[in-house]
Amino acid sequence: MKKQQLLVVGLGFVVLIGFFFFGRTVPTQGDKPAASATGDSTKLDFPAMLAIAKQKITPTQLAYVTQLEHAVVRGDVLTQQIQAYRQLAAFWGDTAKIFVPYAEYTALAAKLENSKKSLTFAANLFFEDLQTVQEAPLRSWEADQAKDLYNKVLTLDPADDSAKVSLGSCYIFGGSGSPQETMQGILKIREVAQRDTANTYAQYMLGLAGIVSGQTDKAIDRFQAVLRHDPDNLDVQMRLADLYEEKGDRESSRKAYLNLRSTYTRLVSSGKLKSDTSFLKEINKRIRTSPGIQ
Template structure:
């Protein structure tokens, strides 16, 4: 088990954030299309949605393909929004529960949200993409999911421009949807979140995202400052604790890295993970 897996298990689902810059080491989820060449357009850096859905259908049984085709045809024939919403919901449910493929499920959930055009449904769909792309390693798929999330967050902000959580979510799309080789987009995301943090320094979600953004962009001193603020306000926020350990380790501050790994270790129930953290600590002591 490697360091990023320790953080993932110890910090819970939200710690998928860490995989972005640590490098993915866990197996790809069942049904991922990241390695499907047919889902790519002529540009290796982009994914075509229609091709992605087509590649997903090829993984289904013949009866499942027939079912999906019939649903898709009903959307084309239907000109009533309620009928379209119902059909897209059926497609989303199928891809989630029967096919167990994330990308088509999230796509059709987003289509429902766009038709409903409510802040709640738009932000729900946006966060589906945002939370998933944090664990995606393949650049073109990461970019596609980030683009989907950005569009949804932007639509939600148009309905409620004062929602700080939505602003932070949009900024996070730039941080996690780009690569370390593209600092401009990362900084764009950080600046959007900074707008919230400067107005409300007690917003710990903003502080956490800025801390993680600092690690991604290599601004380690700022990252440590932000993350320390989070763990002071939320001492049981294990994502912040392990990110702080990582940030200090990257700085070369072994003493503080060990300190935060030790603190985080106390809240990990899995003995195997605790053992891996202890091994990491011993390595830092050398």
């Protein structure tokens, strides 16, 4: 998936177990996160999250995890530690299917390896997941992990614009929501967009920032900039159509929805895109229900 197609949506020492699974479950109304020992109920702690995750695996699996956690012995300790972290990441990701320890152990291995490729991969894990997380404390924790990793990438390669944009996006979509933090993220992304106007990733993330901050016209301008360089971007086309409709520009909304359907049909017919009946159904629904659309 292209980064510019990423969708953005929307505790302490003990957190809800459901937060940490692939396909997270909805907690019951009676579930309450406990405050941390420091009194800060919004600060997450990985060892505590890991302890909760371990409660969801079998005794045999727990023994395997414990063995890996103590796998460092005499000799080439760094290499062995990297290998152990990778094995732990593989277990939590492939077998247990619990995201937080999978991503954290992937990150720990990447930090020890200290290569741009591994650090970027780990950072992207957190960044992509935080965009689907509705629980603010977990989203903030994942953003902090991603920021740390992207900063390490930029230490190795200060010219990596994708890392700069992703770092800025972490402040916008994973932060506290304060104007200061949002602006800090926007400035980091804008630096790239102003220097490279053809950088569709930067333009796209600034468009999403416009939506988050309620600046509809600025979001529209950024998405239009994306389409000048990537005219077949279906995600951006739909976002534009929605924004036009939201601001009451019926004519622009009509054109955008019809153009979205035309682009989708053309891409499917040419074999560049696999047919998705649910997506086409949604487009047609919006065309039927939107004011002024025929």
